[in-house]
Amino acid sequence: MSAEALHFVDEHLSRFRDELYDFLRIPSISAKPEYAQDTRRAAEWLAERLKDAGLHVDIHDTPGHPVVLGRWDEAGPDAPTVLIYGHYDVQPPEPLEEWDSPPFEPTERDGRVYARGTADDKGQLYMHVKALEAWLATEGRLPVNVLLLAEGEEEVGSEHLVPFVAEHAEELACDHVVISDSNMFAEGMPSVLFSLRGLAYFEIHLTGARSDLHSGQFGGTVANPGNALARILASLHDDHGRVAVEGFYDDVADWDEETRDRIRALPFDEDAYRDELEVSTLSGEAGYSSLERLWIRPTCDVNGILCGYTGEGAKTVLPNRAMAKVSFRLVPDQTPERVGELLRAHVERVVPAGVRAEVRTLHGGRPWRADLDGRLVDAATEALEEAFGTAPVLQGEGGSIPIVSDFEEQLDASALLVGFALPGCNLHAPNEWFPLENFETGIGALVRLYGKLGS
Amino acid sequence: MSAEALHFVDEHLSRFRDELYDFLRIPSISAKPEYAQDTRRAAEWLAERLKDAGLHVDIHDTPGHPVVLGRWDEAGPDAPTVLIYGHYDVQPPEPLEEWDSPPFEPTERDGRVYARGTADDKGQLYMHVKALEAWLATEGRLPVNVLLLAEGEEEVGSEHLVPFVAEHAEELACDHVVISDSNMFAEGMPSVLFSLRGLAYFEIHLTGARSDLHSGQFGGTVANPGNALARILASLHDDHGRVAVEGFYDDVADWDEETRDRIRALPFDEDAYRDELEVSTLSGEAGYSSLERLWIRPTCDVNGILCGYTGEGAKTVLPNRAMAKVSFRLVPDQTPERVGELLRAHVERVVPAGVRAEVRTLHGGRPWRADLDGRLVDAATEALEEAFGTAPVLQGEGGSIPIVSDFEEQLDASALLVGFALPGCNLHAPNEWFPLENFETGIGALVRLYGKLGS
Helix, strand or coil: CCHHHHHHHHHHHHHHHHHHHHHHCCCCECCCHHHHHHHHHHHHHHHHHHHHHCCEEEEECCCCCCEEEEEECCCCCCCCEEEEEEECCECCCCCHHHCCCCCCCCEEECCEEECCCCCCCHHHHHHHHHHHHHHHHHHCCCCCEEEEEEECCHHHCCCCHHHHHHHCCCCCCCCEEEECCCECCECCECEEEEEECEEEEEEEEEECCCCCEECCCCCCCCCCHHHHHHHHHHCCECCCCCECCCCCCCCCCCCCHHHHHHHHHCCCCHHHHHHHHCCCCCCCCCCCCHHHHHHCCCEEEEEEEEEECCCCCCCCEECCEEEEEEEEEECCCCCHHHHHHHHHHHHHHHCCCCCEEEEEEEEEECCEECCCCCHHHHHHHHHHHHHHCCCCEEEEECCCCCHHHHHHHHHCCEEEECCCECCCCCCCCCCCEEEHHHHHHHHHHHHHHHHHHHC | CCHHHHHHHHHHHHHHHHHHHHHHCCCCECCCHHHHHHHHHHHHHHHHHHHHHCCEEEEECCCCCCEEEEEECCCCCCCCEEEEEEECCECCCCCHHHCCCCCCCCEEECCEEECCCCCCCHHHHHHHHHHHHHHHHHHCCCCCEEEEEEECCHHHCCCCHHHHHHHCCCCCCCCEEEECCCECCECCECEEEEEECEEEEEEEEEECCCCCEECCCCCCCCCCHHHHHHHHHHCCECCCCCECCCCCCCCCCCCCHHHHHHHHHCCCCHHHHHHHHCCCCCCCCCCCCHHHHHHCCCEEEEEEEEEECCCCCCCCEECCEEEEEEEEEECCCCCHHHHHHHHHHHHHHHCCCCCEEEEEEEEEECCEECCCCCHHHHHHHHHHHHHHCCCCEEEEECCCCCHHHHHHHHHCCEEEECCCECCCCCCCCCCCEEEHHHHHHHHHHHHHHHHHHHC
């Protein structure tokens, strides 16, 4: 029974929050080498809290940031084993000037806590830690065997986690993988995910003349990598919002009518969504609704461009280099490897004469589709309904958690993705936040979930 | 007679160089507010050297950087008055890492002096100062009445010089304007300019959603300003290298066959030019040679682009803003005002739905075409032939000196543009340099020029 554990959560909620805020104060920005020590510090901090909760913990070094692995396996051979996965690294906070409070100083406003990592993913990961603590503190045991695996490279492509999982496949053997790194469909509407998009992230580097040149003394006679980059980036879409890279849609699976019906049935207000984003109109691939564009259709977005002089004033330079970061969100059955091949061929085809192009792969992850039949989704449905007072909906997720497919394949387990953030939580953007109410209700839901999986 | 003055130049050349290097050490970067004090310091330094040479000097404050005005008017009412124009401000030195020696520490290598401003324009301006000094030190007088006007805002559009000239038109009354802020056609081939291109410089700012967004959670449903900017910039050219802004060529004058023949007759090696720039092929507007593309045809170049995340690693951000600096080189009879109107209309027409665009005018200058008949060009031709041992050629100049047209109109004077830098001097680029030999020979040519104009 989970009553004692749930009571424990109520009693200790204030402490849980204080601990989380300490976690959030560590700037574990995995993308930036200068934050490597902080990223490690976040791993060590998390390991200590797992020990405090009653788990056995190892910190595994990798060529990148370490993997934290907590374990409790005394539920017996008949109880299922659940691998809880999360990540303690965060996105870079830039642009800093757009934050209303410092990104690494958690600040409560209007029932929300603002800080980088509140939603993605320290806050949600820590909810699992506290749910485990609640069981162990009150019952002296967990209803299931647990592995808690937290990595520090999710935001940079989980490069070293894939080989880690392969090497430790026996030790990581489990029945279910549970991940909280996503949103509920809306406030008060808990959800379980039926899909994740994958990711293929590249940098395109162009080089023109031997150096920057005077735009008057040379302008008109040599190709300008800035103009050339614009032509290449513009060529990535057609006039209907479709990706114009040859072969890009060859591997895109058509979704069944049941799924599309389920998406259409969700109470999604396109006008409210548009207004919340403060755009005059929504856009995207012709022929699809916004939710379809987000969940079951692939994209191509510029993530950054840098070329020439970008400071104050007018520098009349003809730049000799230009760079763009470009990423694609993928859907089943696309793979980042194939998309990389197609992009390279496309850039080769369209790059103007007199400019050299190089396409560098930064990282990628495969898309994922849930197995919706079975004990895992049933238990989650019951736990969420009890905690939130309403049955969860099934939804897709436009973001990527690259490791999910790898877990399922390498560990022969089924994955459950159940998240507690909300749309608009500003993941990967300034002023990331998490609803304080969901921190509490979500821990309760997880306490129940473990109980149901173990019964 | 100029023999004594020429001898004086030989005798004092080493001191002239040392003085110039002091001038070059002052980082008078007019585009950057944090260098305002240094820019003023350069003006004050120059004023002192003009006084040392024997001129009466005033520093005129403007709302921007000051105007230095030297004067010597004792040649009598029958002697012509020559206004020498130059500028003491310089371009920003970025990217700093590409300089082989510090941009503000003049360094001699292989018969060249490397530093920001050596060619553009401190070095060439200072040659005039020293030619005047040579006359005054040896003859006690100048052959012509002289006004030497040096501004500190040429690199940012001479915004305050135009009203200054208008306000001081009487005081600045002159017969000729002489400017050395350009190249010779080639080493050993002095030249006089028959044209300058104008400039129209803009920033295009795009805004999409309320803030940066997660490219997974929102990608596919809202317009991406980075992609939109690429489409806008790509739309500025057609597939033949022509500017595709509607109406852009309406004001472009066709040049006479004599000018085009003169251009074709110049010994210009397209292959060597291409190799020197280290590009696989030259490019530009179809149907024109490189020299025509540089001198008598307009251009559109991206000068800078900034959008989203440009640091290390993969940030999966859907940016909400994008900015490009874009400039056009203009030819007679285009005007920056008209080009600005056309660009605004074009951007309005092509900006994708869901993105707001703003076009900001940074600065502009009209193109110029020389009056080749008369005493001014004759005197320059003789002076250059005597100094360099070969008659000068007539050439165009792809760069812009916005004030030239204003001088001619407001002062009813004719302008002579005679420069001593060389192609490849890296103006506006890293490793700007000036040939030491031309510093000496050029001062000699200017000593002769003043003598001929006064005789």
